[in-house]
Amino acid sequence: MSASAEAIAVAAILIVVMAAYALFGGADFGGGIWDLLAGSAERGMAPRELIDESITPVWEGNHVWLVFILVLTWTAFPPAFAAIFTALFVPLALSVLGIVLRGAGFAFRHTAQRLHMRQLTGAVFAAASLITPFFMGTVVGAIATGRVPVHPVGNVLAAWTSPTALFTGFLFVAACAYISAVYLVLEARRRGHQDLTRYFALRATAAGVITGALAGGTLAELSTSSPYVYGRLTGIALPLVAVSIAAGIAVLGMLWLRWYHAVFLRATAAIAVATVVWGWGLAQYPYLFPTSLPLAAGSAPTAALVAEFVVAGLAVLLVAPAFAFLYYLQQRGRLTAADTDADLRLAARLEQTRPTQPAAAPASTGTRITTALVLAMIAIRAIRDVFSPSHRR
Amino acid sequence: MDALTHVLAVNAVNPVPARSQMGSSLGFHIILACFGIAFAAITMIAEWIGIRRGDAVALLLARRWSKVMAVLVAVGAVSGTVLSYEMGLLWPGLMGRFGAAIGFPFSMEGIFFFLEAIFVGVYLYGWQRLPPWVHWWSGMPIVVAGILGATSVVAANSWMNSPAGYTLSHGKLTSVDPVSVFFNPSTPYETTHMVLAAYMVTGFVIAGVYAVGLLRGRRDRYHRLGFAIPFAVAGILAPLQVLMGDIIARFIANNQPIKFAAMEYVTTTSRNVPEWIGGIFINGKVYFGAAIPSFNSILVGFSPHTKVIGWDSVPAAYRPPLVTLIHLSFDLMVGIGFFLFALAAWQGWWWWFHRRLLLTPWFLVPSAVSGVAAIAAMEAGWIVTEVGRQPWIVYRVLLVSQAVTSSGGVPITLGVILVLYAILTVVSIGVPMVMSRRWRQETPAEEDAEQVPYGPSPATASATGLPPPPTVPRASPGEPKSL
Numbered sequence: 001m002s003a004s005a006e007a008i009a010v011a012a013i014l015i016v017v018m019a020a021y022a023l024f025g026g027a028d029f030g031g032g033i034w035d036l037l038a039g040s041a042e043r044g045m046a047p048r049e050l051i052d053e054s055i056t057p058v059w060e061g062n063h064v065w066l067v068f069i070l071v072l073t074w075t076a077f078p079p080a081f082a083a084i085f086t087a088l089f090v091p092l093a094l095s096v097l098g099i100v101l102r103g104a105g106f107a108f109r110h111t112a113q114r115l116h117m118r119q120l121t122g123a124v125f126a127a128a129s130l131i132t133p134f135f136m137g138t139v140v141g142a143i144a145t146g147r148v149p150v151h152p153v154g155n156v157l158a159a160w161t162s163p164t165a166l167f168t169g170f171l172f173v174a175a176c177a178y179i180s181a182v183y184l185v186l187e188a189r190r191r192g193h194q195d196l197t198r199y200f201a202l203r204a205t206a207a208g209v210i211t212g213a214l215a216g217g218t219l220a221e222l223s224t225s226s227p228y229v230y231g232r233l234t235g236i237a238l239p240l241v242a243v244s245i246a247a248g249i250a251v252l253g254m255l256w257l258r259w260y261h262a263v264f265l266r267a268t269a270a271i272a273v274a275t276v277v278w279g280w281g282l283a284q285y286p287y288l289f290p291t292s293l294p295l296a297a298g299s300a301p302t303a304a305l306v307a308e309f310v311v312a313g314l315a316v317l318l319v320a321p322a323f324a325f326l327y328y329l330q331q332r333g334r335l336t337a338a339d340t341d342a343d344l345r346l347a348a349r350l351e352q353t354r355p356t357q358p359a360a361a362p363a364s365t366g367t368r369i370t371t372a373l374v375l376a377m378i379a380i381r382a383i384r385d386v387f388s389p390s391h392r393r
Numbered sequence: 394m395d396a397l398t399h400v401l402a403v404n405a406v407n408p409v410p411a412r413s414q415m416g417s418s419l420g421f422h423i424i425l426a427c428f429g430i431a432f433a434a435i436t437m438i439a440e441w442i443g444i445r446r447g448d449a450v451a452l453l454l455a456r457r458w459s460k461v462m463a464v465l466v467a468v469g470a471v472s473g474t475v476l477s478y479e480m481g482l483l484w485p486g487l488m489g490r491f492g493a494a495i496g497f498p499f500s501m502e503g504i505f506f507f508l509e510a511i512f513v514g515v516y517l518y519g520w521q522r523l524p525p526w527v528h529w530w531s532g533m534p535i536v537v538a539g540i541l542g543a544t545s546v547v548a549a550n551s552w553m554n555s556p557a558g559y560t561l562s563h564g565k566l567t568s569v570d571p572v573s574v575f576f577n578p579s580t581p582y583e584t585t586h587m588v589l590a591a592y593m594v595t596g597f598v599i600a601g602v603y604a605v606g607l608l609r610g611r612r613d614r615y616h617r618l619g620f621a622i623p624f625a626v627a628g629i630l631a632p633l634q635v636l637m638g639d640i641i642a643r644f645i646a647n648n649q650p651i652k653f654a655a656m657e658y659v660t661t662t663s664r665n666v667p668e669w670i671g672g673i674f675i676n677g678k679v680y681f682g683a684a685i686p687s688f689n690s691i692l693v694g695f696s697p698h699t700k701v702i703g704w705d706s707v708p709a710a711y712r713p714p715l716v717t718l719i720h721l722s723f724d725l726m727v728g729i730g731f732f733l734f735a736l737a738a739w740q741g742w743w744w745w746f747h748r749r750l751l752l753t754p755w756f757l758v759p760s761a762v763s764g765v766a767a768i769a770a771m772e773a774g775w776i777v778t779e780v781g782r783q784p785w786i787v788y789r790v791l792l793v794s795q796a797v798t799s800s801g802g803v804p805i806t807l808g809v810i811l812v813l814y815a816i817l818t819v820v821s822i823g824v825p826m827v828m829s830r831r832w833r834q835e836t837p838a839e840e841d842a843e844q845v846p847y848g849p850s851p852a853t854a855s856a857t858g859l860p861p862p863p864t865v866p867r868a869s870p871g872e873p874k875s876l
Contacts (some may be wrong), residue, residue, distance in 0.1 A: 071477065075495075075497065081488050101813075155800045155802065303568060308500060319508060322511045322534070325515065326515055330514075371745070
């Protein structure tokens with residue numbers, strides 16, 4: 001039994017959405033990681049402000065990709081979703097804990113004014129940015145190694161604590177930090193912060209090297225822990241892997257040459273990350289869990305898959321332009337977090353001293369009587385309706 | 394009913410911790426969700442008044458509300474994600490079997506959530522540098538997506554109450570009709586009820602805050618307008634909600650008779666069923682309750698002779714637990730509904746004939762608690778619908794005990810969720826309070842000194858469409874009679 005075209009198409013959409021989450025949501029997590037590593041309150045002030053300013057308007061939009069991943073998975077591949085969420089209860093619960101803490105830290109840090117409260121919410125935000133990608137990585141590692149049973153009973157600790165899974169967890173953290181640092185280089189440059197541009201270029205280079213090393217390590221681990229995926233990664237998916245490596249090296253080269261091109265640098269770094277996700281998806285094909293749960297056995301009835309296809313189409317039609325609008329405004333510097341009410345308050349206070357406009361005239365006697373009559377009629381009708389025998393069944 | 398026999402053969406897992414966790418997560422999220430659905434609309438009304446009439450007070454309110462909205466929407470986005478996770482973490486038995494069916498409304502919700510999140514970003518951070526009307530319109534998608542998103546996600550819940558649009562063979566889902574899933578029999582009732590509730594909760598909560606301010610003697614136009622806008626929105630919808638509730642109760646009596654029986658203490662199927670108001674159900678008898686003879690039959694079928702189905706019609710294993718909780722929650726919801734209706738009618742009457750805001754404590758004290766009351770009513774309503782559906786997770790198709798996870802960690806996650814949400818609740822209430830205190834203390838001069846790092850140049854102040862702030866000494870707020 002081979003997978004239907006609809007199942008393959010929805011699986012492809014799922015992989016694209018995952019790549020999008022890695023690029024957008026991942027960058028936000030990475031921002032948190034750099035926030036964590038920015039040092040003391042004094043020293044880290046400038047980079048922290050830049051991180052904050054570039055993430056704040058967009059993080060909620062970026063976060064929705066994750067919701068889409070969950071919904072797509074449970075709609076299109078319900079048995080796989082149920083199995084993953086049963087067996088990998090622990091890392092998934094920890095990753096959602098990270099999401100809660102991060103969101104809360106984000107929501108409240110802007111209103112916290114005293115320094116120690118700021119530091120507390122900032123620390124929560126930063127630490128959570130580390131937890132979430134790590135445990136999401138272990139989940140993906142567990143799936144890729146085929147350690148998730150198709151019908152699990154209770155937690156399966158061994159599934160996500162294998163060396164491959166842990167390696168994948170670290171790879172996720174490093175990749176988030178990498179993609180984020182590259183974006184921040186451009187953010188700093190756009191705002192004309194010379195020193196911050198260099199600051200993040202250095203970190204992007206370091207994170208790029210570490211990510212590359214971890215990716216290599218994970219691949220090596222996969223050769224023993226998941227021969228099927230390894231075989232396809234070095235077989236049919238090899239072009240994608242090669243593109244990823246080439247793009248990664250190209251980014252390092254651009255950073256070395258200080259050629260901070262707003263489009264090329266961003267796109268190349270994005271390609272380096274996205275191709276890894278696509279490569280993983282291709283390597284798993286045609287399995288949801290290699291090699292125990294094939295796509296065909298784990299997918300939903302056709303109509304549900306077609307519906308997801310329609311949803312994806314709607315998303316492209318509605319969400320894509322909206323996203324473009326958001327990023328356009330953000331890149332143009334039209335979205336600012338800091339604002340002041342001073343202008344309005346002055347004007348408002350002034351207005352209060354002005355003589356107030358005459359109030360609209362109250363209802364005339366005629367209107368009053370008419371209203372009362374209408375209300376009485378409605379009331380009588382209602383009471384008659386309730387007790388009239390014609391409604392009896 | 395071969396699903397029933399199939400169900401009985403399955404070994405049950407204790408679902409109480411998972412149910413408690415789902416209940417507390419939903420109960421927490423639903424409050425924030427209300428603000429996600431309705432806050433933007435109320436803010437935009439203030440902004441519209443502000444731009445249209447050059448009213449700085451209204452604009453100030455709108456801008457400050459949007460700051461509070463930023464906090465609440467962020468927490469709501471997060472607690473909503475927790476719910477998505479919990480669908481899998483707690484109920485893999487539901488998702489594995491029916492994920493394909495229930496997934497479609499959730500997918501639609503995903504799109505609307507996306508639009509909402511994007512435009513919240515534009516609206517919240519666009520105050521300074523977008524032209525006034527462009528900014529106003531950037532809020533419109535939040536309003537539309539909020540309503541449609543709520544409709545979608547409540548449609549998923551409706552499906553659990555009246556499953557439709559799927560075919561099972563041998564306990565396996567073989568085909569799905571996503572449109573029938575979305576528009577299942579309960580959808581029109583539940584979604585309308587919830588969207589109205591969201592606007593009422595948001596409106597009465599905001600109005601309640603300003604009612605407290607008015608009670609404390611801050612009777613300037615800022616507080617009066619801050620009270621009037623949200624109160625008008627919620628108050629206009631209050632009678633509609635009472636009407637809707639009546640229609641829904643009749644629908645439930647037909648569609649989920651056992652739930653209705655628990656709501657109204659209908660023990661045995663009969664005619665001339667009395668309507669119990671209050672009362673505790675112990676061992677087949679109702680204590681401390683007042684019964685209106687035959688009134689329940691009248692409400693269900695407009696006649697005392699209407700037959701109402703009692704819970705004796707199903708085996709004890711398929712009756713909801715905690716009937717007292719269900720009944721009292723239902724009474725509480727209905728009672729508060731009428732209370733809010735009365736409050737709105739009172740102000741409405743006064744406004745119609747006197748064009749004035751009621752400022753007597755007799756009105757303001759109840760108004761101050763109207764927000765809390767609206768939240769309580771909504772929570773009670775969710776208790777009725779969720780506990781009333783027990784022991785089913787999908788009504789008459791799948792038991793909760795079949796859907797619950799076999800993972801052992803739920804008591805721990807329940808504990809973590811309770812602690813975390815307690816903190817989040819305190820902070821979600823505390824942050825706006827701190828904000829408002831800061832707003833009251835601020836004088837323009839101080840704030841100008843404060844905004845150094847990326848504050849816009851004073852020239853952008855004209856983006857509000859107002860003349861540049863004149864430098865006149867502050868006058869004490871007057872006491873004009875009208876708004």
